[in-house]
Amino acid sequence: MNSLILQGVTKCFGKVTAARDISFTATSGRILGLLGPNGAGKTTTIRMIANILTPDEGTVALDGRNVGQWSQEKMGYLPEERGLYKKLKVTAQLRYLGALKGLGAQESAGKVEYWLDRLGLTKWGTRKAQDLSKGMQQKVQFIATVLADPQLIILDEPFSGLDPVNSELLQEIIAEMKQDGRIILFASHRMEQVEQLCDDICLIANGRLLLGGDLREIKKSFKRDKLVLEYEGDVPFLSAMQESGEVQILEWREDGCVLQISEDCNPRALLDRVLSIPGLELYHFEMLQPSLNEIFIQTVRDEA
Amino acid sequence: MRRKILVVTRSEFMRRVTSKTFIVTTLLGPLLLVGFFAVTIMISLSTLEDDFDGPFGATGMLRIGIVDETGVLGDRIIDQGAGGNATLVLIMPDSLDNQMTRGDVDAYVRIPAEMITANEQPVLYSVDGDARRVQWTLSEAIEWALKDYLLAENNISANVRAILDRSVFLEIFTNDAEEESSEEVEAEEGYYILGLTLGTLMYMGILIYGTLIMYAAMEERTTRVVEVLVSSVRPFDLLMGKVLGIGLVGFAQMAVWGIMIVGGTVLASPMIGLFVDPAMYDLPASATNQEILAAAEIVLPSISPSLFIWFILYFVGGYLLYGGLFAAVGTMVDSPQESQGLLLPLMMPIVISIIFMGPIMIAPNGPLAVGLSLFPLTSSVPMITRIAIGAAPYWQITLSYGLLLGAFLTSIWVSARIYRASLLMYGKKPSLKTLVGYLRSG
Known part of the structure; x- marks a missing residue:
């Protein structure tokens, strides 16, 4: 079974400690919800998992190996602050992002086609990103996240800006990926969504992990x-x-x-x-x- | 090279060369360039030529009256002529007023009788300032006439006259250190042109494509694509790919322009022929470009292969270094307005290196020349000039180029640090202090 393990992870920016001694485990086939108020340290924690930041202390390991360049190709990250190249065509955009994840040109073409179709965007493939509605752009960003079949998927507020129909569609896809044995991290403020989707949760505030574990167990304990x-x-x-x-x-x-x-x-x-x-x-x-x-x-x- | 640098380079290159803007500017560029050169050549020729009937010289014929009170110099002066599209006519002092009022002459020169015996000077009277343009030529003509008369009066023999007519012109030769042969190197202007060409090419290239690099780095942050990117590729690789990709766009465009210009001049009537009239140099109308150029004394520097290679290397090196610096600026600012204050000091070193070309050529091994040609931000223009003159020792060239490449890599490295750190600064005004803090922790 695949797993993502954080052990005693700490990150400081100057005098501010953005994450302090955070430890948790996310396993394949389960969705882990990262919860926390604004400025709690969720994004910093995610960035360390995504190898964008390096922890000052502690380790982040995917399948027992410390994260690094190698793990970036096995990971899809949909950040909360996200966007697309405005003037680049959707297909070209996705192929580029796919190539950065190590996808070959041919492989990438097939996958882009599949996902555009799956999310009802086929006819928008040749349009520039700036011609798309915000919701459509969100879906393109989601495709970019899952395009290279990542083993670890990090979704930060994936449903913001989506209508109920498209939210449902994304949830369906996320559920499939869970079935498929991926490790899924889901960060959100929307409690009802976390409650509905997640198997495990980590509650972070002021850079510290306050509560973590199986969601049902936690609820039982209250x-x-x-x-x-x-x-x-x-x-x-x-x-x-x-x-x-x-x-x-x-x-x-x-x-x-x-x-x-x-x-x-x-x-x-x-x-x-x-x-x-x-x-x-x-x-x-x-x-x-x-x-x-x-x-x-x-x-x-x-x-x- | 790392694979991801290639992915970024290819993407940056392809998305730009396939854009409509690129195709249009690439096709229209040469037209603008030809227009620009046409105007420049016309201006410089019109000031070079003796007659001022070029489009930018004064127009119209000048009639200048010679009021000769000596009675002996007038004819000599008229024989000599004043050039500048001016006609000299001898007029009597008593008819002067009439001729001026009728407009027969535009100006007149009074040659005083005492000019021969005493040292009294002639004076030119002009209605407007137009006659000023013949001041030098007319002075020479009068001086020649005076000397000719005095020499004749004193029965000076032809031999002595020939001696007096002798003149000396100092030519300059340079030893080509590599080929160990002495060969005439182009006139000093040749080096100047070489340095200026490199300087101008770099300045233009940097201005156009450096700005593109800056916008590209800026766009990724303002559109928030950046976080997805840095979760896939190292910022160093990303920015390196960007600078190389957009750099290649610049080279591609310049190459297309080069081919179009060379092709255009070969196929169309020679460009120089459009502006220089062969008859002006007593050449038949069928004269070739080279013949016209030779006659017009326009010396195009002949460039040795090694000099050419250094030229390309320094252009590429300087261009890439500035590309890296522009990328750094792009990672720091959120709008083109914010970048203005940073771009001016960034462009200064190139301007300085062009400004100092004169002193560098006078003392190509002086501390200024050596210093400027080693310092990476200024090294390209002075060093290529020094290489052309043959003044730069091999170790200096190697050191200078090593420093240039080192500075390029450093600029990308610094940009990458700022790029990563800037993720943490959404919505915050970057102060130098926070920036340094993030650079350390990033």
Whole structure:
């Protein structure tokens, strides 16, 4: 199995430490989400993986070998700050970027054709990049990333600027590549996308890795402390519970409410009490798993 | 050479030579060039020629009256003539006023009677300043007439006259160190032309293609292609490929121009013949280019193969070094406006090397000449001039060229560092301090 392993990676710019002692492992056939607020050190970390920057300390290894010139040919990187040569035709652009990744002319021609077709851009191949809409340019950039069949794919905000249909198409392709056994890094601010796509996550803030590992395990490790109640009738003791601090009513809904339950509150006892109210119809009782967004906010806040 | 340098070189070359702009400028370039040379040649010929009827000289015939109070010099002066498309006529002092008012003469010269005995000088009176152009020739004619008269008066023999007419002109010969034979080297102007040609070619080449290199480096940052690129290729290879690729575009264009100009002059009527009238040099109308050139005393320097090779080498070296420096500027700025302040000091060394050509030729082994021809930013023009004169020792040429190539590689290396560092500076104004910091950590 292929893997990308970061061990104790640190990078400073003058007095600023952009990344401090970052370690994680990304394995093939899985998508690893890199999360973090702006300026957290995500891009610096990615650049060290892409061999654009060299770590001051620590190592970045792909398949057990330190990254370098050799690994750049095995890697496709779609940066957040990205663009195309405005006046160059799409096909020429892709062939050039492919050649820089070591693709031969013939091989590259076939692949460019395949990908343009796959992303519905065939008739745009002979046009200059500046004639394309922003969304189309995004797709061309995506093609450039995957053109040379990279073993490691790094996607930084790949869906920004794409409409839902094209986002879906890209997600489909990313899923295929995961199936195919590639190592995929996915950096984003969009929590719901990370939650939906990723198998593992790394949460980085202030240049440090705050949280990392299997997404489901991480979510499990966070307590379910939110309760959704849907019912018909009246639950008279809720106000008293709120006053005593056992629960906090977060939201009133037409047919119920969302509660934040404290340590003192036993959800099971609460359920019994609700069920014992005469004439009350209970439709829904659910202990909610914290969302990635909540985990993110909580972790970053705790750190601060 | 690393494969990726080739990939970049080929891409930069191909995308430019296939562009419409390239094709149009390549085809129109020679026309502009011919036009430019035509104007230059016409200007210089019109000032060289005795008669000023060229398009840029004064026009029209001048009639100059000679008011001869001596009674003996007038005819002699008229025989001698004043050239410059001026006709000399003898007029009587009493009819002078009439002739001037009628416009028969445009100016007149009074030859005072005391000129022969005392040293009184003749004076030219002119309505406008036009007669000024014959001041020297007319002075010579009067001087000759005076001496001729005085020599005749004193019964000076023909022998003595012949002695007085003798003149000396110092010719300059140079030893060609390599061929160990003494051969006449072209007149000093020849070296000058050689140095100037190299200087001008470099200046133009750098101005046109250096700017292209600068824009190319700038474009990748402003369009944000740069991050994808540096994740595929080392910045050094990328910039090296860029400088070589665009450099080759320049050579290709100049080669096409060269072929078109050579072909054009062979096929069409000789260019020089368009501007020089063979009759002017008493040559038949069928005279060849060489004959006309020889008669007009226009000496084209004959260039030895080794000098030619050095010429090409220095052109390429200087051109590439400046290409690397322009690439560095391109990696530092975000707009052409920002580059203005940096380009001027960058072009100064070439201008300086052209300005100092005079002193270098006077003392080709002086400290100024040696210093300028070793310093990479200025070395091309002075060194090629010194090689042509035969003044540059072999070790200096080798050292100078080594320094030039070293400076070229350094310029690419520095550009590459800045290029990589500039990734970290999106949206920030690059201060020298942060730049140096990034250069160290990059």
